[in-house]
Amino acid sequence: MVYLQELVKQKGKNVLKKEQQAWITRLKGMPHKTPFMVTDLAIVHENAKVITEALPRVGIYYAIKSNSDERIIETIDPIVAGYDIASLGEYKHLKNLGVASERMLYSNPVKIPEHIQKTYEGGVRHFAFDSMDEISKLSTYAPGSEVYLRIKVSDYGSRFPLSKKFGVDPLHAVAYMDMAAEKGLKPTGLAFHVGSQSENPHSWAVAFETCGEIIKKLSAVGIDISFINIGGGFPASYTERINSLKQIADIINKSITKHIPDHVKIVAEPGRFISATSSVIVTSVIGRETRGSSDWLFIDMGVFQGLLEPLEIDSWRYPIFTNYGKKAAAFSKSFVLTGPTCDAYDTLGLDYELPSNLKMGDRLYIGSAGAYTKVYASNFNGFSPPKTYYLENQK
Template identity: 45%
Template sequence: MTAALADQARLDLPAHWPAALSPRALAAVDAPTPFLAVDLTTVADRYAAFTAAIPGVSTFYAMKCNSAEDVLGTLAALGSSFEVASIGELRMLQEIGVDASEVLYSNPIKPPAAIAEARRAGLWRFGFDSEGELHKLAQYAPGAAVYIRLRVDDSTSLFPLSRKFGAEAHEARALMLLARELGLRPYGVTFHVGSQCSTTSAWRQAVAAAGRLLAALHEDGVHLEMLDLGGGFPARYVERVPSLAQIADTLNAALDELLPYRPALLAAEPGRHLVAESAVMVASVLGREVRAGENWLYLDVGAYNGMMETQQTVQQWRFPLWTSRTDHALVPHLPFTVTGPSCDSSDTMFYGVNLPSTIEVGDRLYIGSAGAYTLSYASHFNGFPPPEPVVVGGPHAHVPAARQVTP
């Protein structure tokens, strides 16, 4: 065994892998694969840590990354508010009793019918970044409060988001004044530093840009009531990311130093940060082959039914992996290409990942930190079903939707 293989074989589970989702606990779950094992205690713990780290900032969970009813119910019970990107998401929240007046509709471009329905439901705060959207809002939600999305530097994130949305700084002031002319209520400013942001300085730069807009609008007699820090707060996978404490230190200092005044509402829209580490994707090995000297492992879950982010990042996204094999940490490990069950050859998730040399058909692969953008992306491509959520840890009293298992 080479030194590199020996080092890999001795690796322990990542420290952030929840105890309720340990290999031993998952082995006791009697459910057909693929399934997403969810620990709601981790969701609750992440929420508590986030709200404590940045005092005075209200949390609006970005439900697009995981809209499972058990997750939504857990966060709602803890006092979280929510951010939606569609009328469908708002309807899901209404079904579990969330008051629409406590929800932010941050998608900058919305269908007219969705705007009208949301307004009728009691939602009164809408995001925008363009003149066209303002005219829609004035027509379908007259008098509504509006907040502008600024384009900021998101080059240090794994998923940059600035090309599709965000008003340039020099446009934002005029747009907010136009909102006032159209009878809308200039309410706030928001930004997004990009999903899975890797540097704390991105938040400081973004707060500085928002502060300049606050100051400029103040000269126009517009006093904004909300600063929304958006999302981008990273979760822990394999690569190192800034800790919540480091991000909080940067944000707290920026809010103190770079704003002309503090809006009444400071908001944030964490998504991945709250839920990614709360779940493990459990898949079974369907086949093991050697092709042109390369070890291939075929699973019953792939990019199209749960692991799409591995495709979006061109295999640059590394998830923590473990297996059901009792000799996982004892035998030599070999590099494997790990692919999905569909007939599409691009349905391949991992290249060169080290797994036990003894792995075989029927064994299970555990993909950690899989609670974000898995169920929400999953499709029935090729007739393969999306993974089912299975609750294996945490409070269950308010969770009717997911199958509940106590190992």
């Protein structure tokens, strides 16, 4: 087996990463019909444990939007403090799994009124906001709730920025919190998100400094902050070098000590970090053709069955490996890798380096496929999302 993405140039060297080597062992004896996903619950457990231990002052609330798989939730439930929810649907999903409403933070800043009403009736008491309309909705449908203001922070260096869509300018924080109090809500929290897959750990440092300043200003007008929700953004390993969680955690832990009063509780909502590396999607080549000067490889799993992130960012690459021998790296070539539907946008990338002799029926393994994949899946063109199989107690 050869892991081929950024490693192709290192011909002859051991091009397999330790994790890919381990996946190869785990995937042996899985002849199921492709495409399918394999989720290793031991990895999910480990990821949840690692982030909990690295951030001792931070309560971990898993963002189920990244992967709402029941087995994942059951696996991490004893480790995490709770969950971030984005909708009534996510609330119901967690309730069906027996999760108490007190362990849910409704962190989507702009919510559907009925969703606020039903989750409030079900016992949710923490809601994010970042607009006047939201204050009005919350005061009507979730009266007296604890609300946290999403502020805009730098998402520079993140692969999936969020600050265009969400967050008020920190300059206006006092005004918004004041208005929430006037409407009978309890403005007790601040929230930010540095953007998903952040490759810039300093974003957190700057965001904490901003929160520290806002806390002082709020205190001067008699509003006490009791918690800060720092969202997600913790990067998972794909094809590019990333900062280790330890590096990020050091910065976060120091920033909390420096800028945030001791009595303020900190919570985080990691999604991708916990779920991405837990899963591999196994797919088969269903056709190969030369179109103009490009070689196209058609596989039975594409954008619309869940691999949507390449549509969001052109340069997004999954780590893809094959069951070709190690020497295949010397005979690799660039392929346009495309999915099975009739839509030209159903394409994972224009320049995937893969063994040159790949042919119909060969399997490709798409690594780090656990986050923001099957939650996106549709049945477009009649293709089903991949079925999931589980591995446990592998470590």
